[in-house]
Amino acid sequence: MDLTILPQKLSGSVTVPPSKSLAHRAVICAALSDGSCKIDNIALSDDIIATTEAMKTFGATIEQDGSTLTIHGAGRNVKRTGDAASSEERVIDCNESGSTLRFIVPIATLFAGVSRFVGRGNLGKRPLTIYYDIFEEQGISYQATEDELNLTVDGMLKPGHFSFPGNVSSQFITGLLFTLPLLAGDSVITITTPLESVGYIDLTLQVMKDFGVDIENQGNQKFIIKGNQSYHATDYRIEGDYSQAAFFLCADALGNAVQVEDLSKDSLQGDRAVVSILEAMGVTFQQVDTGMIGTANEGLHGTLIDAAQCPDIIPVVALTACLSEGRTEIINAGRLRIKECDRLEATASQLKKLGADIQELPEGLLINGIKSLKGGERVWSFKDHRIAMMLAIAATVCEEPITVTDAECVSKSYPNFWEDYQSIGGKIQ
Ligand SMILES: O=C(O)C1=C[C@@H](OP(=O)(O)O)[C@@H](O)[C@H](O)C1
Numbered sequence: 001m002d003l004t005i006l007p008q009k010l011s012g013s014v015t016v017p018p019s020k021s022l023a024h025r026a027v028i029c030a031a032l033s034d035g036s037c038k039i040d041n042i043a044l045s046d047d048i049i050a051t052t053e054a055m056k057t058f059g060a061t062i063e064q065d066g067s068t069l070t071i072h073g074a075g076r077n078v079k080r081t082g083d084a085a086s087s088e089e090r091v092i093d094c095n096e097s098g099s100t101l102r103f104i105v106p107i108a109t110l111f112a113g114v115s116r117f118v119g120r121g122n123l124g125k126r127p128l129t130i131y132y133d134i135f136e137e138q139g140i141s142y143q144a145t146e147d148e149l150n151l152t153v154d155g156m157l158k159p160g161h162f163s164f165p166g167n168v169s170s171q172f173i174t175g176l177l178f179t180l181p182l183l184a185g186d187s188v189i190t191i192t193t194p195l196e197s198v199g200y201i202d203l204t205l206q207v208m209k210d211f212g213v214d215i216e217n218q219g220n221q222k223f224i225i226k227g228n229q230s231y232h233a234t235d236y237r238i239e240g241d242y243s244q245a246a247f248f249l250c251a252d253a254l255g256n257a258v259q260v261e262d263l264s265k266d267s268l269q270g271d272r273a274v275v276s277i278l279e280a281m282g283v284t285f286q287q288v289d290t291g292m293i294g295t296a297n298e299g300l301h302g303t304l305i306d307a308a309q310c311p312d313i314i315p316v317v318a319l320t321a322c323l324s325e326g327r328t329e330i331i332n333a334g335r336l337r338i339k340e341c342d343r344l345e346a347t348a349s350q351l352k353k354l355g356a357d358i359q360e361l362p363e364g365l366l367i368n369g370i371k372s373l374k375g376g377e378r379v380w381s382f383k384d385h386r387i388a389m390m391l392a393i394a395a396t397v398c399e400e401p402i403t404v405t406d407a408e409c410v411s412k413s414y415p416n417f418w419e420d421y422q423s424i425g426g427k428i429q
């Protein structure tokens with residue numbers, strides 16, 4: 001789908017969708033419990049559908065009533081020890097969701113049978129070697145193909161000592177944290193280099209605790225995990241998503257007038273960093289009930305931005321920097337190259353097309369602010385939801401209309417994005 005977007009300012013209020021990261025976690029914990037849980041404020045984006053469908057293959061049942069899911073967990077089917085051998089094969093379609101894949105690969109070893117993971121887009125190219133190394137060490141058999149995801153895993157994870165670097169993806173740690181407490185013995189995870197995306201580990205531990213599973217976190221370097229624990233059925237409401245709020249908070253900073261609703265002040269979401277980044281660029285925020293609105297009276301100015309803990313908000317923060325006076329350097333952003341696309345290349349190449357002064361670095365971006373973007377071009381989302389949404393916000397600060405190609409990819413995380421965009425005055429031809 002190609003969308004031509006006119007250079008029109010946005011004005012109004014947007015309630016952001018529920019946090020995708022928290023939704024994955026709550027669905028997984030509920031589906032691993034032994035009872036019934038109501039998960040409220042769910043949005044069935046492509047990624048969350050991948051996770052709900054995956055958890056059904058283990059025996060969880062899930063009923064939907066509007067934005068509430070009732071999940072009857074499959075905890076009774078979990079094998080804590082011994083042999084889970086069975087010739088039965090389940091197919092888990094992760095679509096393009098890295099979270100679904102990395103969270104559920106270890107979980108699958110808790111259930112009898114062989115698990116085959118398939119997916120699309122860039123998913124087959126995103127790293128999994130941390131798991132392959134563990135499988136080899138533990139004698140778990142697996143088969144993987146290159147490029148296109150087609151991974152079979154046959155065997156049970158055993159408790160023990162796991163050790164790997166903290167800068168490939170925090171999603172491996174989350175996957176193991178979900179799984180290890182259910183095994184019959186205790187485990188330890190040691191992270192051998194500084195942990196990036198710490199906020200996502202905080203979210204994992206928070207949701208697990210809400211479902212009655214405790215882990216000791218020793219300074220994000222060591223995780224001490226008692227075995228023989230169980231997920232307790234509980235009801236859970238998913239809070240609003242800061243990574244999606246980032247698009248509208250940045251839009252607001254760029255001269256649109258958008259109030260963003262359903263943002264928890266005490267959220268552990270790492271992408272809440274968008275607020276402090278924009279403050280450092282000259283925005284003052286005002287809290288209005290559950291919402292937030294910003295003003296940048298003195299104009300925006302460039303700054304140094306560390307992407308290590310908040311990779312997902314970088315494309316739209318980079319756009320904001322393109323229109324902020326002076327120089328911005330985005331550092332520690334190497335991991336953006338192994339997301340749905342190479343987000344450093346996509347951000348730099350498409351914003352450059354629109355007239356920005358932006359340069360790609362091996363692990364970051366270098367930006368010199370200019371007054372406005374020319375636009376008048378066809379730009380490509382790279383089939384990546386966060387690039388498509390960033391370009392939609394860019395259209396509001398362009399002089400000429402732009403056409404965004406492959407714009408439907410927003411459904412990965414925010415199926416109603418284009419409706420919400422138009423509801424606050426975005427003009428799509
Ligand atoms: O755990 C999560 O929910 C996520 C972790 C992050 O990945 P990395 O840890 O690979 O950076 C983030 O980019 C992704 O969108 C969601």
Ligand SMILES: C=C(OP(=O)(O)O)C(=O)O
Binds near residue numbers: 096097
């Ligand atoms: C990278 C993302 O998700 P995932 O890793 O789950 O595919 C994202 O939502 O930007």
